[in-house]
Amino acid sequence: MTFSVVARDPTTGELGIAVSSCILAVGRAVPSARPGVGVVAVQARSRRGLGGRLLSGLAEGAAPADLVRRAAHAAEDADRQIAVLDASGRIAADTGQGSFPVSGHLVGDGWSVQGNMLASTEVLPAMAQALVAARGGLPDRLLAALTAGQDAGGDLRGRQSAALLVVSGDPATDEDDGVRMDLRVDDSGDPVAQLRMLRNLQRAYDERDYEMLALFAPEGARDLYAAAAASGRGDREAARTALEAMRTRPGWSAWLAAMAGDSRLSAVSRLLD
Known part of the structure; x- marks a missing residue:
């Protein structure tokens, strides 16, 4: 019912998983990860x-x-x-004999890549x-694998949800929770494509x-973002026009004034002085 990929980036030490399935909100059910510890895919009829x-x-x-071997010998997990x-890159996988066909892992x-009830x-x-073969950071490599799986047929039943979770190879701290990316598409006709769009956003x-944000951020x-983009390319008039449009909305003028000292907005907000 599901296909997934787990991997470690040997350069950064990051750990991640990408998964897609014809079930609602697969990101709630299959992937688990802990910074500095490891990442796990649990699918088919595995206990939650x-x-x-x-x-x-x-x-x-x-x-x-050892963990996989213990689970393989547990009758309730057949x-x-x-x-x-794990965080060092050691990997193990197993497909129970009772899993849905076509099933397996590499x-x-x-x-590792694994799937069950696959189209082929x-x-x-x-x-x-x-x-x-993929290049780039771990999220992009995971998405390349997930996309290839979908293009090859993916889940036999169809498409509904997908998720991408990447964590640090180092343990979380008070200053850094270690989560590098946690994106989910819970219900979509093309969840893998939607997940790629979220990754780009x-x-x-x-x-x-x-x-890009001027085009794809919330309305x-x-x-x-249009003002920031225009300011960055030196188009002060376009930046001023975008900010003036914002000031006509209830509450936004006060927000701009409050953010005037923020380094991300100071250059833009000064256009209204």
Whole structure:
């Protein structure tokens, strides 16, 4: 019913998972991750609490292979499918004998792909090949694999939801929760494409790509990003026009005044002086 990819970035140490399925809100059910500990995929007919238990096992120092072996021998988990990746890159996966056909998993160096009730036997090899060939950061590589799986047929039943979760390879602290990306598409006719769009939007926020945000941010904030984009390219008149449009909305004029000292807006807000 689900196909997923888990992987570790050998350069940054980040750990992540991308998953898609023809169920509602797969991001609630399949992926689990803990910064500095590991990431787990729990799918097919796995018990809902298994992900947390596997992460706790990793935190206690157990090897992924040992955790997977224990789950494989548990009678109540005969229909489960799991993948376990720890912070050092050790990986193990297993597909229970009772899992839905077409089912299976492939394991490589610091990664695995797994799926059940797949449209064809080509889904998992396509995902593995795309993951290994992809360039860029871990989120982009995970999405490349997920996209390849969908293009090869994905879930036999169709499409509904997808999720992308990436965490730091270092433990969380009071200053940093370690979550690098947590995006979910709970109900969509093309969830993998929607997830890619959200990843691009997240990149725009992270990199302050105001030109893109002026087009794709929520409607109420687009004028603000349009002003920032225009100011960045030296078009003071366009920036002033966008800000004036914002000031006509109830409450926005006071908000702009309050944000005048913010380094992200000071250059823009001075256009209204």
